[in-house]
Amino acid sequence: MAGAPGVSFPELCSLLASGRAQLFDVRSREEAAAGTIPGAINIPVSELESALQMEPAAFQALYSAQKPKLQDENLIFFCQMGRRGSLATQLAQKLGYIGARNYAGAYREWLEKQG
Numbered sequence: 001m002a003g004a005p006g007v008s009f010p011e012l013c014s015l016l017a018s019g020r021a022q023l024f025d026v027r028s029r030e031e032a033a034a035g036t037i038p039g040a041i042n043i044p045v046s047e048l049e050s051a052l053q054m055e056p057a058a059f060q061a062l063y064s065a066q067k068p069k070l071q072d073e074n075l076i077f078f079c080q081m082g083r084r085g086s087l088a089t090q091l092a093q094k095l096g097y098i099g100a101r102n103y104a105g106a107y108r109e110w111l112e113k114q115g
Contacts, residue, residue: 005089007076007101009113021074024048026088027107031080037110041065045084045091052095073099082106 007015015021016039023040025032032042041063043051051059052068059067068075075097077088085102092100103110 005101006104007074009103009105009109012076012103012105012110015074015076021076022068022072023103024075024077024088025079025107026077026084027079035107035111037078037107040078045079045088048088048091049095052092052097068097068099070096071098075100076103077101078103078106078110080107 007021012021016023016037023037025036025040025042026045026048027036027042028044029042032040036042043063051063054062054067056067059065075092077085077092077100079085079088082102082104085104085106089100089102
């Protein structure tokens with residue numbers, strides 16, 4: 001796999017505005033607590049593999065969000081700079097999440113453009 005399928009800043013804004021994206025912040029809890037993209041679910045990359053294999057009820061209880069389905073489109077992963085988001089996207093794809101995509105601009109770009 002050459003790299004994770006990506007999503008650009010304008011595309012991300014469009015998907016979020018239309019409610020067609022599920023965002024996952026794969027940074028640490030401390031990083032996410034300091035600020036994240038509105039609506040993102042924080043699942044540190046170290047927990048992601050087990051989280052994506054949980055029963056939906058357990059996922060809901062732990063992350064206060066609906067577990068994504070394998071066939072869901074626009075499951076967008078991001079981190080601070082891009083590397084962990086790319087790893088998370090590839091991991092989700094390996095587990096069968098066909099709509100997993102990486103927001104390579106990451107939280108850094110989001111802050112610059114939304115700030």
